Amino acid sequence: MSEFLVALGESRFHLELSEDCAALLPAFYPAAQATGALEAPLAEHAMAIETLDASLVGTWTEASSGRAVEKRFSGPEAAMFALEEAIELLVIADATNNLALHGGAVRTGPSACLILGDSNSGKSSTIFQLVELGAGFLCEEIALCDTRTWTAVPYPQSLALTEALLEEFASSFGITGRRHPLVPPIVRYVPHQLPGQGDETSPVNRILLPRFRQGAPTSVSDLAPDQALTEVLGYSFQPNADAETHFDRMIALVERVQTFRLVYSSAAAARAALTELFEL
Amino acid sequence: MSEVRVFRRRSDVQIKPVGRSVAAFVREQKALHVLNPTARLILEYLDEPASQEELVAMLLEATDGLEADVRADLDDALATFLENQLIERIS
Numbered sequence: 554m555s556e557f558l559v560a561l562g563e564s565r566f567h568l569e570l571s572e573d574c575a576a577l578l579p580a581f582y583p584a585a586q587a588t589g590a591l592e593a594p595l596a597e598h599a600m601a602i603e604t605l606d607a608s609l610v611g612t613w614t615e616a617s618s619g620r621a622v623e624k625r626f627s628g629p630e631a632a633m634f635a636l637e638e639a640i641e642l643l644v645i646a647d648a649t650n651n652l653a654l655h656g657g658a659v660r661t662g663p664s665a666c667l668i669l670g671d672s673n674s675g676k677s678s679t680i681f682q683l684v685e686l687g688a689g690f691l692c693e694e695i696a697l698c699d700t701r702t703w704t705a706v707p708y709p710q711s712l713a714l715t716e717a718l719l720e721e722f723a724s725s726f727g728i729t730g731r732r733h734p735l736v737p738p739i740v741r742y743v744p745h746q747l748p749g750q751g752d753e754t755s756p757v758n759r760i761l762l763p764r765f766r767q768g769a770p771t772s773v774s775d776l777a778p779d780q781a782l783t784e785v786l787g788y789s790f791q792p793n794a795d796a797e798t799h800f801d802r803m804i805a806l807v808e809r810v811q812t813f814r815l816v817y818s819s820a821a822a823a824r825a826a827l828t829e830l831f832e833l
Numbered sequence: 834m835s836e837v838r839v840f841r842r843r844s845d846v847q848i849k850p851v852g853r854s855v856a857a858f859v860r861e862q863k864a865l866h867v868l869n870p871t872a873r874l875i876l877e878y879l880d881e882p883a884s885q886e887e888l889v890a891m892l893l894e895a896t897d898g899l900e901a902d903v904r905a906d907l908d909d910a911l912a913t914f915l916e917n918q919l920i921e922r923i924s
Contacts, residue, residue, distance in 0.1 A: 777853065778851050779851045779852055779856070782851050782856065786865065796858075796860075797858060800849070800856075800858055804849060804851050808851065
């Protein structure tokens with residue numbers, strides 16, 4: 554068994570992993586470190602995946618019930634995917650000062666842009682393209698925005714992309730990040746530069762809502778705060794705060810940023826639009 | 834005689850500005866509704882009780898709509914507001 558520390562948002566996770574799961578950890582949490590002292594006041598969670606009776610057994614706290622659960626897995630990849638999901642739910646449950654949104658974020662210059670959307674909207678590929686174009690990587694899958702400072706909180710998780718997208722991109726432009734093949738056709742992509750925990754204070758000044766639409770002409774449109782609110786609310790996770798506080802925070806967010814919708818039908822079209830929009 | 838229907842905004846509904854528009858927060862439902870300009874006019878007017886005819890008159894004055902269209906739109910809006918517990922009928 555190997556021990557690691559992963560700091561994400563307002564949470565820290567002590568992971569105790571079997572060797573085969575530990576070998577996969579860099580493909581999921583590239584910023585995981587060997588365990589060290591925990592810094593208060595972050596919420597702490599202990600999680601373990603160990604080999605028992607020739608199968609893998611995961612033990613951790615379930616966010617929805619607050620109870621310890623034990624789950625059996627057929628292999629290390631299945632165990633790590635389940636661990637990742639459990640971590641995400643705990644990060645969301647711990648988010649008292651942060652808005653937790655479905656998406657990611659990048660840094661361009663001193664500011665951050667949240668990239669939000671449903672599954673298959675193209676947010677991961679948009680983050681990937683921005684990072685490869687030179688934007689700083691901040692987070693993926695869960696975008697945390699600190700409502701005290703309106704800054705994006707680093708959440709250094711790898712990106713899940715398809716082999717086809719990476720191959721297409723690599724053949725045309727080359728790729729600077731690392732690739733970890735997992736279950737085909739998904740590849741985990743780790744940006745070449747990861748954000749440091751606690752030392753990034755990038756104020757959020759933009760939200761980008763990518764939307765892949767087959768055959769559609771490429772367009773970038775500006776959304777008014779009320780238009781943005783309707784959509785962005787749909788990408789916010791159930792808050793660990795009362796509903797009115799959550800809505801007030803969401804309204805404050807869309808009022809202080811510029812929100813853009815990017816419609817595109819190919820990686821090349823998205824790249825051109827992103828280059829222009831972010832002046833990369 | 835047709836019956837007089839009077840409505841008012843529910844007491845647990847709060848109007849919150851969002852940019853140049855507004856949203857209605859319904860505390861009991863933990864829901865937020867972003868309002869279009871006409872819905873905003875109606876809901877703000879219903880801060881005080883008002884009959885359907887008073888609402889028609891207000892909308893005709895505030896918009897360039899035809900009376901038949903205004904009545905139809907108002908019927909739809911009131912039904913939606915009632916369904917989402919933004920307003921209540923008081924008579």
